[in-house]
Amino acid sequence: xxxxxxxxxxxxxxxxxxxxxxxxxxxxxxxxxxxxxxxxxxxxxxxxxxxxxxxxxxxxxxxxxxxxxxxxxxxxxxxxxxxxxxxxxxxxxxxxxxxxxxxxxxxxxxxxxxxxxxxxxxxxxxxxxxxxxxxxxxxxxxxxxxxxxxxxxxxxxxxxxxxxxxxxxxxxxxxxxxxxxxxxxxxxxxxxxxxxxxxxxxxxxxxxxxxxxxxxxxxxxxxxxxxxxxxxxxx
Numbered sequence: 001x002x003x004x005x006x007x008x009x010x011x012x013x014x015x016x017x018x019x020x021x022x023x024x025x026x027x028x029x030x031x032x033x034x035x036x037x038x039x040x041x042x043x044x045x046x047x048x049x050x051x052x053x054x055x056x057x058x059x060x061x062x063x064x065x066x067x068x069x070x071x072x073x074x075x076x077x078x079x080x081x082x083x084x085x086x087x088x089x090x091x092x093x094x095x096x097x098x099x100x101x102x103x104x105x106x107x108x109x110x111x112x113x114x115x116x117x118x119x120x121x122x123x124x125x126x127x128x129x130x131x132x133x134x135x136x137x138x139x140x141x142x143x144x145x146x147x148x149x150x151x152x153x154x155x156x157x158x159x160x161x162x163x164x165x166x167x168x169x170x171x172x173x174x175x176x177x178x179x180x181x182x183x184x185x186x187x188x189x190x191x192x193x194x195x196x197x198x199x200x201x202x203x204x205x206x207x208x209x210x211x212x213x214x215x216x217x218x219x220x221x222x223x224x225x226x227x228x229x230x231x232x233x234x235x
Contacts, residue, residue: 003227004155006045006121008148009036010141011159013051013082015215022054024082029089035221036126037095044225045121047151048128049144050086052078072136076103079140083130084108096125102134102143114150121151138198145199149206156208157224158195159215164232165192181233194234203234210234 011032018025036046055078056071066074080101087097098120101109109130110116120127132143141158148156165187168176184204187194194200194212203210213220213231224230 002039002042002044002225004044004225006047006151006153007039007155007157007225008047008049008144008151008153009157009159009221010144011048011050011215012140013053013055013078015159015161016050016082016085017054024054024085029085031218032086032215033089033093033095035218036090037093038222039225040095040124040126042222042225045124046126047117047121047147047153048083048086048126049140049147050079050082050128050130051140052076052080052082054078055081069136073103076131076134079132080105080109080130083128087128090126096123097128098125099128099130101130103131105131118151127151139196141195141199142202145195145202145208149202149208153208155224156203156210157221158210158212160212161214161216163214163217163230165194165212165234179232180229181235184234187234207235 016024016028018028040046052075056074083099087099090097099109100112100117102112104111112129117127129143129147132138132140133146144156162170164178165182166176166178170176187200194210211224211231211233213224220230
């Protein structure tokens, strides 16, 4: 019996690189698509937002003497490339999908229409959101928080390379300890980095719980939807 009927999974673009310095790793595509299929087969409705940092990061555009707004749009297009790759990997293993883009790209994606997306989810299709929210200055974290609330998700899952939220960066501080659960208020007061503040506040205001977890462990996604304690729950 699953605990969460409808979830939104946020993946970073960098997570698709694997051991590479940039681009998309076939092994990582397979890793994520197999995990998603496993929970879809359990009856979970799944939406995904993926970043584009493995291809282009809008915040770095200034160093390239590219206008910030132009750079952000380039980053949005990078997320669509990743979304298309993930869509292909999912369909290869028998998962029905739809790609919904906040920027109109009729030849490759549906325009974002909330009611249509919800209907896809109800029919068991995985919906992948591309192009963020379609506006500059907003991260894919913000897109994940916004879409999760719009579609009525029970949970926002943020996949990272560490197994939760710690008192400090566990990769730099060996004395850092992990939080099993933490409130939205405590995250803000302690200055912990979970998501950007726009995304975080949107979840806080709408009482949407967040679980931060190690996405590289292939068992974690299934364990979470079955109600096991994995990662850190922010509520």
